[in-house]
Amino acid sequence: xxxxxxxxxxxxxxxxxxxxxxxxxxxxxxxxxxxxxxxxxxxxxxxxxxxxxxxxxxxxxxxxxxxxxxxxxxxxxxxxxxxxxxxxxxxxxxxxxxxxxxxxxxxxxxxxxxxxxxxxxxxxxxxxxxxxxxxxxxxxxxxxxxxxxxxxxxxxxxxxxxxxxxxxxxxxxxxxxxxxxxxxxxxxxxxxxxxxxxxxxxxxxxxxxxxxxxxxxxxxxxxxxxxxxxxxxxxxxxxxxxxxxxxxxxxxxxxxxxxxxxxxxxxxxxxxxxxxxxxxxxxxxx
DNA sequence: CACCATGGACACCCATGGGG
DNA sequence: CCCCATGGGTGTCCATGGTG
Numbered sequence: 001x002x003x004x005x006x007x008x009x010x011x012x013x014x015x016x017x018x019x020x021x022x023x024x025x026x027x028x029x030x031x032x033x034x035x036x037x038x039x040x041x042x043x044x045x046x047x048x049x050x051x052x053x054x055x056x057x058x059x060x061x062x063x064x065x066x067x068x069x070x071x072x073x074x075x076x077x078x079x080x081x082x083x084x085x086x087x088x089x090x091x092x093x094x095x096x097x098x099x100x101x102x103x104x105x106x107x108x109x110x111x112x113x114x115x116x117x118x119x120x121x122x123x124x125x126x127x128x129x130x131x132x133x134x135x136x137x138x139x140x141x142x143x144x145x146x147x148x149x150x151x152x153x154x155x156x157x158x159x160x161x162x163x164x165x166x167x168x169x170x171x172x173x174x175x176x177x178x179x180x181x182x183x184x185x186x187x188x189x190x191x192x193x194x195x196x197x198x199x200x201x202x203x204x205x206x207x208x209x210x211x212x213x214x215x216x217x218x219x220x221x222x223x224x225x226x227x228x229x230x231x232x233x234x235x236x237x238x239x240x241x242x243x244x245x246x247x248x249x250x251x252x253x254x255x256x257x258x259x260x261x262x263x264x265x266x267x268x269x270x271x272x273x274x275x276x277x278x279x280x281x282x283x284x285x286x
Numbered sequence: 287c288a289c290c291a292t293g294g295a296c297a298c299c300c301a302t303g304g305g306g
Numbered sequence: 307c308c309c310c311a312t313g314g315g316t317g318t319c320c321a322t323g324g325t326g
Contacts, residue, residue: 078293
């Protein structure tokens, strides 16, 4: 059986091939808000939802969200949450918690009283929520605000993105569903070499299948995100004036940092293909 | 200071129901 | 039919901060 190493993230390919299927198997592939699902799936999803909407929390804080000020109930719920997080040892047997499957990570300590762990969604957790929880746009906005430090390249400029390209910001859902990643069909969709760029992106992080720093994964996701914006929404329309419409808007509306970031990335892409192309040319002349 | 409420971690117990 | 994961609950221990 495939097992995710405790708390360790991999690259986007690992997410697609490994983390996503595992999370869906363990915690469900449908939202508890849409249909009847196993109780355990629902419990875990509810907890992830609290973390998504309210951001990093102690277990006490998480329980408080739903149970106003009934201390005894909070206490019970908080214990339940901890079980879901750290797993449990019962009858000499250990069952996996969400921390161990990597959807949630410990993000510092609350020093108000005795040190207490603060939990938050990992990037995998964020993607799982986008994939399965059926979040409304409003909820995604809230999550973006809470997790702006985790994926600064996207969530850090969320309001700007929304203002500039509107509902296309929510295309992040596509990534969570594992689309447009290594899919050669992208070649057909756009005249833009989206497939080639994304292939370079996969190559760049190839060695990070089993392990990647969360900040690097955030980088990879950001590059994916701004690349897939090159695919026009109405790709079936033949005469779209500017094919890379949304992308163009972003760059010209004046987020200098974004422009520089993405152009640095395109430099890498160019460098990668030029050096390879040189070899091809050499071979031809043999 | 003693005492208590709060916040947190963890071990253990028991019932139950679905699946092998 | 039995197993075992899960739900629901209890007991213990620890640290801190406020209050009489």
